[in-house]
Amino acid sequence: MANSTLRTIEAPFVAPGPSGVAIRAGIKGMSQRDREVLLLVGAHLGSLASADLKARCRAGTDHDSDQWAERKRALTEESSSRWAGSITKATHDQWGLARRAQLAHIHNLEAGVRTIARRLSQPVGEKGTKRAPGGYRTRQEWFQKARRLHVLKGRLERERSDREAGVVHVVRGGKRLARGRHNLEAAQLTEYEWRRRWDAERWFLQADGESGKRFGNETIRVSCDGEVGIKLPAPLAHLANAPRGRYVLDGRVGFRHRGEQWADRVSANRAVAYRVHLDVDRGRWYLTASWTIPPVQIVPLTAARANGLIGVDTNADHFAAWRLDEHGNPMGEPRRFLYDLDGPATYRDAQVRHALTRLLRWARREGVSIAIEDLDFGAEKTREKHGRGKRFRKLISGMPVAKLRARLVSMAVELGITIVVVDPAYTSRWGAEHWQKPLSSKNRKTTRHDAAGVAIGRRALGHRIRRRTAPPPHNQSDCVRHRTAQAGHGTHGREETRPRVPGPRTRSVSPDAARTRVTSASTTVRDAPVDQVWVQDSLLLTD
Structure with missing residues (x-):
């Protein structure tokens, strides 16, 4: 596209x-x-x-x-x-x-x-x-x-x-x-x-x-x-x-x-x-x-991103949330906070309030901020746009996104939790494209909504939603971890494979001092800052 x-x-x-x-x-x-x-x-x-x-x-x-x-x-x-x-x-x-x-x-x-x-x-x-x-x-x-x-x-x-x-x-x-x-x-x-x-x-x-x-x-x-x-x-x-x-x-x-x-x-x-x-x-x-009341002092965006945050995807019957670290990597398991929007207004309000309370308590225990979409379905409810999709029109019409966001902000202020608002464009589509399959496993079925929560969190952290290129398998490189660290958007070669090291790369071949490097100490920087990549000194050759 x-x-x-x-x-x-x-x-x-x-x-x-x-x-x-x-x-x-x-x-x-x-x-x-x-x-x-x-x-x-x-x-x-x-x-x-x-x-x-x-x-x-x-x-x-x-x-x-x-x-x-x-x-x-x-x-x-x-x-x-x-x-x-x-x-x-x-x-x-x-x-x-x-x-x-x-x-x-x-x-x-x-x-x-x-x-x-x-x-x-x-x-x-x-x-x-x-x-x-x-x-x-x-x-x-x-x-x-x-x-x-x-x-x-x-x-x-x-x-x-x-x-x-x-x-x-x-x-x-x-x-x-x-x-x-x-x-x-x-x-x-x-x-x-x-x-x-x-x-x-x-x-x-x-x-x-x-x-x-x-x-x-x-x-x-x-x-x-x-x-x-x-x-x-x-x-x-x-x-x-x-x-x-x-x-x-x-x-x-x-x-x-x-x-x-x-x-x-x-x-x-x-x-x-x-x-x-x-x-x-x-x-x-x-x-x-x-x-x-006097306006509350707004926390700077950099401070809100310091310890990572929780990306929240708003849906018709639940919140899909996932905890991300400061580098944009998902941590732990996704969580869902269910609510029911069928019934009188008092019942719906109580359901949303209960779900938000559980979400905020989790964020307070983790000590992180919450990222949520700036949703507005004002231009999405017309039957001319969705044609015969009556169920879909009813679905988005029943989501109280404006009231939900206002209630979340007011409840978060009382607990001292920062709310980061992001643009909702393409979060569900790109989240499913780049994160749904990699985060799924034999014991965990990642849904499209869970992946959207990851996309929302990454956008709030200032990272691109697209995942980085997968690292090479074991025994074809010295380690896989160096590709999981984040790098700045403008870093040269950040999506490429590591430079080839001369000499054999398998354990079946005996070490040759003339063609292999010293492996007594690694000089790779593992915990590099966000705007840096791994750094390795020049190869050391034995006598």
Whole structure:
């Protein structure tokens, strides 16, 4: 394969640590009045948030700071200045997310249009290659895809016009839940259950933190002993049971995870943002606390490579990992960390978290870093690219690569483990080509995923994935070990056989002082640095 057909491979880098922390705990011991007050406050602020989002979407790209201030003043009359600030900030975040999703959808449509147009231009039944699909199988399929091409072009034209006009389509509460109202039987919900979920998703009970204010938040205040107080909006001030229009819940909250960090921030009056939400299925109220953290000092890439690392290949049901030394040589046996991504989101999250915990514990025992691919299947999920491969499309769509990488980085920071991110290009293909067969034996069956883990680790270490030329057998050279050491990429003759030494090379011939070298001491450098090769002095001849 010509080098011109290969895409550029990005250099590996050390993944930065998380910039924020979020913890959640249930509110225990709530009274019936607490629930009624939270329902009223959430519904009132939710209606204001919906109206504000509508106004923001109507303004489009022509929105400016004056319009923002005008919207905030209108919201202040119906709530408070702090509630208005939280609502407008959440509105702008949601509008920005919708714009980014709109651009990603446009790119997806463009990829589909290009793929269908190319396949339509080829003869029916034309075979494709590994890099590009061929023509469609039958004339009927060609006709159906020609119709779909017109549909995609129409969608693409509408999306482009909406983006130029600054129009976005946002549903507070979620489009999936909104569509479920029209088919309750398929959603396995009754009308009452759907209404409860819809209302809970559209409530607004979140407030940004403020440094210097008491307990770090003036709107939703949580004391060190777990007492929760809420600043009521102006129309609901008559429900207050505390001074200055505040309502203090009878329930209490206690954070087990990172509880000490949260208590330190609250006691020092540092900013902490809170969100109160209802889990309709469990019937429980939860409080989520979040705050920003200073950036973690990134370890240099050379330091992360010092003791070798663990190359990890991400798959649909397991992590395939292999320990490599600093020279890129596999050590020990490969390991697999299984998980199951079938089931509800909570189950999938627990499965991935458990697998990552075992992987990180192994890395901590070995005292090495972890290398992982920078996967992104955004352009790989279209049915136009993979055709009838529905199982494969479902497979890659179910892999939460972005969430998995973020969770791995956040968990690794707590254990002091460095994560090295590499380009995923050709790791599975080249790993299987160069490492799967050599690493297989009678007692070990090396899979394609194990070999991909070796390829990922070698790329993170700065080595080429391709293995070096196998050394000559025993008794045809003085030793085999000298070819297993790594050499720099530019070293002359590093892939060649050793220079021939004059004289017989078998043990059956008696030594001849005139034609053999002295074997009393070897001058070959075995543990040479990475950028050096073995060195041998000139031959010593006897008298």
